[in-house]
Amino acid sequence: MDHIDLKDNKLTLVDDAAYYIPNFITEEQETYIMDKVNSAPKPKWCQLKNRRLQNWGGIPHAKGLIPETIPDWLKGFVDRVESLQVFPRTNKPNHVLINEYLSGQGIMPHLDGSLFFPTISTINCGSHTVLNFYKPLKTDIEVVSSEKVYSLLLQRRSLLILKDKMYTEYMHGIEEITNDIIDDKISNITFCGSNIQNGISLTRNKRISLTIRNVPRVSKLNFNSLVIKK
Numbered sequence: 001m002d003h004i005d006l007k008d009n010k011l012t013l014v015d016d017a018a019y020y021i022p023n024f025i026t027e028e029q030e031t032y033i034m035d036k037v038n039s040a041p042k043p044k045w046c047q048l049k050n051r052r053l054q055n056w057g058g059i060p061h062a063k064g065l066i067p068e069t070i071p072d073w074l075k076g077f078v079d080r081v082e083s084l085q086v087f088p089r090t091n092k093p094n095h096v097l098i099n100e101y102l103s104g105q106g107i108m109p110h111l112d113g114s115l116f117f118p119t120i121s122t123i124n125c126g127s128h129t130v131l132n133f134y135k136p137l138k139t140d141i142e143v144v145s146s147e148k149v150y151s152l153l154l155q156r157r158s159l160l161i162l163k164d165k166m167y168t169e170y171m172h173g174i175e176e177i178t179n180d181i182i183d184d185k186i187s188n189i190t191f192c193g194s195n196i197q198n199g200i201s202l203t204r205n206k207r208i209s210l211t212i213r214n215v216p217r218v219s220k221l222n223f224n225s226l227v228i229k230k
């Protein structure tokens with residue numbers, strides 16, 4: 001893909017700020033990513049109740065990230081996202097979380113929180129999904145419930161960028177369903193191409209997402225340079 005002007009990809013129907021770039025990667029790159037993810041060694045996977053994940057670049061902790069080198073096959077995609085300049089120079093992406101969802105799997109509404117710099121970029125592979133945004137209803141003591149306010153259709157090969165209030169204020173989540181009915185509540189529908197029309201139903205397949213972001217707190221310990229002395 002040639003030069004991307006983010007201004008052209010800013011979503012105007014949601015709060016600040018979200019950017020959606022269809023076909024950010026090619027079909028060949030999508031297959032390449034999925035092959036690499038699928039062939040990762042078994043211990044690289046972390047199995048959760050309703051999805052599997054891989055951490056690349058280290059595991060984020062409150063005390064800091066113990067950095068691990070991001071392998072070249074993945075670093076190329078991190079560099080391409082970095083070149084869009086959505087991350088400040090002081091907070092370049094240094095971590096990739098890979099999530100795998102089978103059809104019908106999802107993720108509960110949540111905030112990504114303070115471990116990360118408040119900008120995330122997600123490359124979508126294998127299947128579309130619908131990412132919902134919820135406005136937390138806060139009382140003085142707790143978050144009581146949340147109301148769905150936006151939905152975005154994330155197509156295969158697209159890139160999504162969320163920052164500012166879309167990161168800090170709105171929770172995001174994916175419903176545990178196998179089909180998505182597209183309606184005019186999808187805030188990025190005008191970016192999705194002429195096949196995506198009001199009323200159609202899209203069946204989910206296995207989806208792999210790459211969430212590329214910055215963990216500001218990095219420990220001086222470098223996992224790759226830890227040497228076990230005999």
Ligand SMILES: O=C(O)CCC(=O)C(=O)O
Pocket residue numbers: 097099107112122131172209211
């Ligand atoms: O798969 C996605 O696009 C969302 C993943 C996510 O929200 C997370 O891992 O925190």
Ligand SMILES: [Fe+2]
Pocket residue numbers: 110111112172
């Ligand atoms: Fe998240």
